[in-house]
Amino acid sequence: MVQLGRHFGRGPASLAEIAAEEDLPRAYLEQLVMSLRDAGLVVSTRGAHGGYELARPPADIQMGTILRALEGPIAPMICASDDPEHATTCDRTANCTVNLLWVRIRNAVTGALDSMTLADLVPPRLINVEPATSTATAATPPTATTADPPTLQGALTPS
Amino acid sequence: MVQLGRHFGRGPASLAEIAAEEDLPRAYLEQLVMSLRDAGLVVSTRGAHGGYELARPPADIQMGTILRALEGPIAPMICASDDPEHATTCDRTANCTVNLLWVRIRNAVTGALDSMTLADLVPPRLINVEPATSTATAATPPTATTADPPTLQGALTPS
DNA sequence: GCCAATCCCGAGTGATTTCGTCGGGATTAC
DNA sequence: GTAATCCCGACGAAATCACTCGGGATTGGC
Known part of the structure; x- marks a missing residue:
């Protein structure tokens, strides 16, 4: 995590x-x-x-790897699994044109997943609310200590 | 369908x-x-x-619209729903940096979904049981391009 | 007018998955 | 030796998914 x-x-x-x-x-x-x-x-x-x-360091851990470890292969549908091992061809596969869609979605998801590493999600230095063992929270470089990085909130609300 | x-x-x-x-x-x-x-x-x-x-004609129906009609808003996680109405902020939202990931994934999915219409999935004229060898393997001329819509912010990796 | 085909619609069921619990055993620092 | 901690298998509750049931309403054809 x-x-x-x-x-x-x-x-x-x-x-x-x-x-x-x-x-x-x-x-x-x-x-x-x-x-x-x-x-x-x-x-x-x-x-x-x-x-x-x-x-290994956070930057070397893709989020996709984590998700796959926790929830198994990425597969929006059984017929479009990440892992060829589990590629259970649904009985309809022959005439199921929708498969193309699922594969596209899966690629989109895996792409997004593997383009981010743990390091991207570790807040630079998020000061927790914990008042215990306060190590003089602000004793770090000027820019990094901001509690709300602009990149984070930008994508959150406006949809 | x-x-x-x-x-x-x-x-x-x-x-x-x-x-x-x-x-x-x-x-x-x-x-x-x-x-x-x-x-x-x-x-x-x-x-x-x-x-x-x-x-309306198949070309005017986005797959995303269908999916939303059938399964509700697109949301990999409750905290990253398509529809602002259902944007239930999980109690962790404040310090949950992972939200960024979910939003990215959701955008990737909705992008893929809305970039395809029903017309893309209706077989041009698939002859059903006939073993027409000509169409068998090379049957992805238009779609094989990495049709990453710009909205996907380049998160898609070419497979 | 009657009948059969068809849509309309709410309630119920069973399997699977997800989230979470329990209880005890093994290993190590002090 | 004892307490802190990981290790591990089994169990259980709740949500979701795929599907069923039963009856009502509407319409075309005779």
Whole structure:
């Protein structure tokens, strides 16, 4: 998750920590992270003070890779899967012209997905509301500390 | 459905006909077509010899319109809906940077969807069971181009 | 006028997926 | 040795999807 990206370079983060920050049930998060680990995206450290951290820098992790790890191959329809392994040809395939549409959509989605990396979604330095352990939040370069990067909000509302 | 497009100009087609051609349960098809009718995409004729037909020529019906009629607003996630009406801001919206990703994906999908019309999917004149070898393999002359509409902001990678 | 074909429409069902829980075992720092 | 943490399989609730049922309303043909 993005949370881990934010945490990159600071050692492993425990499930409890992430769950608290993300406001998700710990047990559920566990399942998700296991998938990510099986996909080689995160590495785990067992025992006390253990936790998870990214296997490689955020910029090297495409969002598509994450999604595929969590939800399987990208496929708007069964007949248009990302992964040839699961290309179950629906019985209609022969005369199903709509397939072309699905494939186009899938390409659009995978394109969008693979054109973004985790680094694109890790806020430069988003100061959380947590008042704990305040490390003098503003002690960073002048531009980076803005809480609302223009690029982010630009695409959000106007549709 | 594509079937109706194929039938365009030949008067109304009954549910029974379409169901037979599509190999779908009649009662189910009924539901789908009702949605399309409510959206003004098809018009119905009641009584004996009644049926459904397209409200306008296939080239004037975007696939996106069909999909929206059948499945509601395009939204990969609740926080990134097509329709501002249903823009339910998830409680995390404030610090959820992933939203940017979803919006991008949604734009990619809607772009792909709205760049195709029903006419693009109606086989020019597909001879049904005939093993016409000539059309078999080379059958994507017009569409094979990376027809990325400019609205897709270049997110599409050429496959 | 009657009948059959057809659309109209709301309610119900079963399978699948998604999200989430539970309980206990294994590993490691201190 | 003990507490923190990951590991892992199984279970359960809720939503969604694909589909069914049953009856009513409208219309063309006889």
